[in-house]
Amino acid sequence: xxxxxxxxxxxxxxxxxxxxxxxxxxxxxxxxxxxxxxxxxxxxxxxxxxxxxxxxxxxxxxxxxxxxxxxxxxxxxxxxxxxxxxxxxxxxxxxxxxxxxxxxxxxxxxxxxxxxxxxxxxxxxxxxxxxxxxxxxxxxxxxxxxxxxxxxxxxxxxxxxxxxxxxxxxxxxxxxxxxxxxxxxxxxxxxxxxxxxxxxxxxxxxxxxxxxxxxxxxxxxxxxxxxxxxxxxxxxxxxxxxxxxxxxxxxxxxxxxxxxxxxxxxxxxxxxxxxxxxxxxxxxxxxxxxxxxxxxxxxxxxxxxxxxxxxxxxxxxxxxxxxxxxxxxxxxxxxxxxxxxxxxxxxxxxxxxxxxxxxxxxxxxxxxxxxxxxxxxxxxxxxxxxxxxxxxxxxxxxxxxxxxxxxxxxxxxxxxxxxxxxxxxxxxxxxxxxxxxxxxxxxxxxxxxxxxxxxxxxxxxxxxxxxxxxxxxxxxxxxxxxxxxxxxxxxxxxxxxxxxxxxxxxxxxxxxxxxxxxxxxxxxxxxxxxxxxxxxxxxxxxxxxxxxxxxxxxxxxxxxxxxxxxxxxxxxxxxxxxxxxxxxxxxxxxxxxxxxxxxxxxxxxxxxxxxxxxxxxxxxxxxxxxxxxxxxxxxxxxxxxxxxxxxxxxxxxxxxxxxxxxxxxxxxxxxxxxxxxxxxxxxxxxxxxxxxxxxxxxxxxxxxxxxxxxxxxxxxxxxxxxxxxxxxxxxxxxxxxxxxxxxxxxxxxxxxxxxxxxxxxxxxxxxxxxxxxxxxxxxxxxxxxxxxx
Numbered sequence: 001x002x003x004x005x006x007x008x009x010x011x012x013x014x015x016x017x018x019x020x021x022x023x024x025x026x027x028x029x030x031x032x033x034x035x036x037x038x039x040x041x042x043x044x045x046x047x048x049x050x051x052x053x054x055x056x057x058x059x060x061x062x063x064x065x066x067x068x069x070x071x072x073x074x075x076x077x078x079x080x081x082x083x084x085x086x087x088x089x090x091x092x093x094x095x096x097x098x099x100x101x102x103x104x105x106x107x108x109x110x111x112x113x114x115x116x117x118x119x120x121x122x123x124x125x126x127x128x129x130x131x132x133x134x135x136x137x138x139x140x141x142x143x144x145x146x147x148x149x150x151x152x153x154x155x156x157x158x159x160x161x162x163x164x165x166x167x168x169x170x171x172x173x174x175x176x177x178x179x180x181x182x183x184x185x186x187x188x189x190x191x192x193x194x195x196x197x198x199x200x201x202x203x204x205x206x207x208x209x210x211x212x213x214x215x216x217x218x219x220x221x222x223x224x225x226x227x228x229x230x231x232x233x234x235x236x237x238x239x240x241x242x243x244x245x246x247x248x249x250x251x252x253x254x255x256x257x258x259x260x261x262x263x264x265x266x267x268x269x270x271x272x273x274x275x276x277x278x279x280x281x282x283x284x285x286x287x288x289x290x291x292x293x294x295x296x297x298x299x300x301x302x303x304x305x306x307x308x309x310x311x312x313x314x315x316x317x318x319x320x321x322x323x324x325x326x327x328x329x330x331x332x333x334x335x336x337x338x339x340x341x342x343x344x345x346x347x348x349x350x351x352x353x354x355x356x357x358x359x360x361x362x363x364x365x366x367x368x369x370x371x372x373x374x375x376x377x378x379x380x381x382x383x384x385x386x387x388x389x390x391x392x393x394x395x396x397x398x399x400x401x402x403x404x405x406x407x408x409x410x411x412x413x414x415x416x417x418x419x420x421x422x423x424x425x426x427x428x429x430x431x432x433x434x435x436x437x438x439x440x441x442x443x444x445x446x447x448x449x450x451x452x453x454x455x456x457x458x459x460x461x462x463x464x465x466x467x468x469x470x471x472x473x474x475x476x477x478x479x480x481x482x483x484x485x486x487x488x489x490x491x492x493x494x495x496x497x498x499x500x501x502x503x504x505x506x507x508x509x510x511x512x513x514x515x516x517x518x519x520x521x522x523x524x525x526x527x528x529x530x531x532x533x534x535x536x537x538x539x540x541x542x543x544x545x546x547x548x549x550x551x552x553x554x555x556x557x558x559x560x561x562x563x564x565x566x567x568x569x570x571x572x573x574x575x576x577x578x579x580x581x582x583x584x585x586x587x588x589x590x591x592x593x594x595x596x597x598x599x600x601x602x603x604x605x606x607x608x609x610x611x612x613x614x615x616x617x618x619x620x621x622x623x624x625x626x627x628x629x630x631x632x633x634x635x636x637x638x639x640x641x642x643x644x645x646x647x648x649x650x651x652x653x654x655x656x657x658x659x660x661x662x663x664x665x666x667x668x669x670x671x672x673x674x675x676x677x678x679x680x681x682x683x684x685x686x687x688x689x690x691x692x693x694x695x696x697x698x699x700x701x702x703x704x705x706x707x708x709x710x711x712x713x714x715x716x717x718x719x720x721x722x723x724x725x726x727x728x729x730x731x732x733x734x735x736x737x738x739x740x741x742x743x744x745x746x747x748x749x750x751x752x753x754x755x756x757x758x759x760x761x762x763x764x765x766x767x768x769x770x771x772x773x774x775x776x777x778x779x780x781x782x783x784x785x786x787x788x789x
Contacts, residue, residue: 019533020516027515035511042507045498048126052497055251056242058487059259061097094237096383097483101229101239103386106265108220110258115143116250117219121210128210132250138162138204139182139197141211146191148215155214156190162204167195169211223254238486248491255489263481270482273355277472280357284341285465292458299451322434326453329427333457336420338362343413346406353378353402356409367412374405529735535759538740541747544583544727544756545576547607549763558606558637559665562617573614576758580611583725583754590698594706594723595758596716598739602731603760605633608707609666616668620702625672627708627719629681632674634707638663645675649693650684656696670701681709685718694722711743720752731760 024031100106111117120137121128131137139162158169166181169188180186180195187193190213228242241258245251339362346356355375362368381398388394529535535543550560550569560570584591593611597604605628612624626634629647634640640661648654654675661671678684697704706723709715720726728743747755 023516023519027519031512031515034515035508038507038511038514039504042503044126046500046503049498050127050130050246051495052244052246053248053251053491054242054244054496055248055255055489055491056240056487057255057259057485057489058238058240059262059483060486061094061237061239062482062484094231094239096380098229098231098239099383099387100265101241101262102224102227103383104220104224105386106258106261107224107227108216109261109265110254111219111223112216113257113261114254116223116254117146117214117216118143119212119214121212123208123210130245130247130250131209132247133253134198134200135249136200136247137198137209138201139167139195142194143190144185144192144194146216147189148217150189150191151213151215153215155212155218158211158213160209160211162201162207162209164201164205227258244496252489252491259485259489263483266481266483274472276355277357278469280345281465281469281472285462285469288458288462288465292455292462295451295455295458299448299455302447302451322431322449325427325431325434326449329424329431330453330457330460332420332424332427334460335362336417336424337457337461339413339417339420343410343417346410346413353406355379362416364412364416367409367416370405370409370412374402374409377402377405527736527738528733529730529737529740530733532759534737535730535740535757538737539744539747539757541728541743541755541757543759544579545572545758546762547572547576547603547758547760549761558609559613560610562613562667570614573610576611577614577618580725580727583756585724588724590701590704592694592698592704592706592723592725594708594716594719594726595729596708596711596726597729597731598712598735598743599710600631602710602729602734604710604729605637605707607727607729607758607760608705609634609637612669612703612705613666615703615705616666620668621670621700622668622703622705623670623672623697623701624666625697625704625706626674627685627706627715629674629678629684629715630709630713632677634671635673638665638671640671640673643675645673646690646693647675647678647681647684649675650687650689651678652689656693682714682718685715691722711746717752725754725756726752727756727758729758729760732762734761 118141120131120141122131123129134140156171157173158171161168161170166179166184169178169180170176171178178186178188180188180193182195182197185192185194223243226243226245228244230240232238232240241255243251243254342356342362355378356371377398381395381402384394384398529538548568550558560567560573562570580593595604595608595611608624612622616622624634625646626632627646635645640663644654645659649656649659659672659675661673663669663671684690694704704723706719708719711717711728716726730740743755746752
């Protein structure tokens with residue numbers, strides 16, 4: 001047995017570590033079963049879940065920022081500010097290329113090239129293993145033609161039985177079977193297929209595979225989500241691509257094909273840009289060629305008609321000065337001609353914007369910058385159209401930017417044109433001044449100079465366009481993809497999912513913690529006390545005694561048999577008797593105890609009756625008072641049929657000696673029954689007769705035990721003025737926790753003096769916090785209790 005706390009503890013809190021250890025000791029089998037269950041379920045999950053591996057590759061994008069296109073020059077200045085090599089292309093950057101990689105166009109081309117809308121699976125115990133390629137499949141299965149409409153937006157599942165001469169496809173939904181011989185073409189509802197054997201055929205003969213066929217759009221969407229493309233470092237032009245699948249062969253082949261299609265797409269885009277440049281140059285060459293031929297023919301006719309072989313030497317000085325002015329006028333006219341061509345080109349393509357030729361020389365940095373930005377926006381719009389609808393906000397926003405830049409560019413061109421026209425007029429006036437001096441020169445020479453000037457303008461334009469055309473052809477023939485493979489597709493050996501170590505570790509921790517969580521949830525929602533820790537948590541009232549559960553027998557009085565000296569509960573009453581003696585003044589003659597509880601049924605009457613018996617056995621004169629005037633129970637249990645009792649004494653209808661009863665079952669105990677149940681029990685306890693009654697008791701008896709009503713009424717507080725020690729009975733799994741809080745308030749407010757607890761109906765087999773006292777001597781205690789009576 002445990003020693004009882006006679007003095008209250010200063011700290012009644014529960015040590016969390018001790019509480020956890022106590023729970024672990026108590027439920028160790030449950031904890032072990034929980035751990036094994038969680039580990040078992042996790043193992044089943046791991047066996048039924050495909051292992052996912054990460055396959056990744058890297059490409060590096062070429063930096064075109066510092067590239068130079070070269071090109072011819074226009075005019076005698078020998079410099080060119082605009083080159084046709086970048087005619088219809090904008091600046092390349094990694095973000096744009098990342099957008100291209102994520103586009104549906106390249107993913108769709110890759111899915112169709114590999115026919116990834118067809119997937120193959122083999123059942124293996126608890127999971128389906130995906131097979132791909134000749135290294136894993138016993139046959140090649142390819143669509144020669146595919147009828148996407150036959151699927152009606154759904155996928156089709158076939159069970160393929162492998163035979164030596166072919167395969168048999170069974171459609172479970174339509175219950176149809178199709179026999180496809182090897183090395184033959186066969187038509188099924190989804191299209192025309194070819195099926196041929198591989199080196200693994202003999203290993204699969206007689207076995208079954210699952211073939212899933214979906215439409216291309218669903219497969220494209222799936223692989224677009226599977227593919228992850230990112231820029232690991234913003235300071236570099238490296239793009240990393242990865243895909244997570246259960247089949248590394250499929251992933252590596254997909255990435256290889258995807259990169260190949262991306263590089264081919266880049267080359268095709270650049271060739272289309274070069275073709276646009278060539279088409280533009282060809283259209284201008286034809287026009288300039290006709291103009292140049294006309295000027296040259298006029299010169300020829302002029303010389304023939306005027307029989308001119310050479311110019312007069314006397315006009316050489318004047319001609320030289322005029323030549324300088326004419327050269328300057330020539331350069332200005334070239335610039336003006338280029339501007340006129342660009343303006344005509346812009347107005348011609350107003351409704352369908354096209355890239356502006358950026359190689360015709362115009363000495364304006366601002367115009368060249370606007371042209372570069374305008375071409376970049378057009379290229380960006382072409383790439384966005386691949387991923388978004390034309391009506392989307394992204395396309396609309398960039399269209400607005402294009403319109404604004406186009407207006408700025410035309411406005412800038414008009415301004416430059418006006419400036420050039422002013423300059424041409426100024427130079428023209430200078431030329432006119434020189435020509436006025438040439439009036440002395442024969443008229444034929446002046447006409448010849450005019451024709452020569454026109455010839456030079458047309459000839460230089462013609463040569464310049466021929467140079468640009470040749471460069472465009474060279475660029476087309478030497479087109480590079482603009483990106484290089486930095487790292488070939490590689491699959492990691494360590495799976496990304498599921499992580500066995502983490503999952504098993506989590507399962508172990510969950511199995512370990514789950515019983516504690518359930519226990520604390522149960523404890524949180526449980527409203528009644530069940531352990532000694534509950535009592536310590538809600539009250540600091542000292543515990544003076546503990547009583548275990550009592551086996552139900554034929555004795556309905558609830559009185560413990562004294563003959564069984566080894567009985568556990570009997571021993572507990574003896575210990576409680578000893579503990580109670582320390583609560584009194586040893587010099588005190590009559591000692592009065594009051595027993596109450598929070599509610600009916602907690603066992604106060606049972607404890608009062610047996611405590612009286614065990615005190616009487618020690619040779620003391622004991623009086624047992626049935627002062628629960630509201631719901632008396634002791635008289636009934638002791639089979640005492642006395643009509644008069646304490647209530648009758650209180651109103652003067654009975655004397656002290658008339659209500660005395662010697663109960664045979666309680667040896668040495670004088671019993672005072674409650675009597676008739678009054679309508680006003682609290683008022684009766686305040687009468688003078690009750691005061692005299694207690695005075696008589698104290699003069700006659702050594703111990704006076706008062707069994708009173710629950711403390712929810714005022715009877716116990718009224719009677720406490722007559723008692724020396726007050727005992728409060730709590731019953732395991734019966735007394736509510738909030739009731740203990742109320743008792744603690746009474747104790748802290750000192751409304752009842754010398755307050756102590758008695759814990760009743762403890763099941764030592766069930767609650768390990770009370771030790772292991774379920775067996776004491778030859779007695780065992782079970783689930784039918786009399787403690788609550």
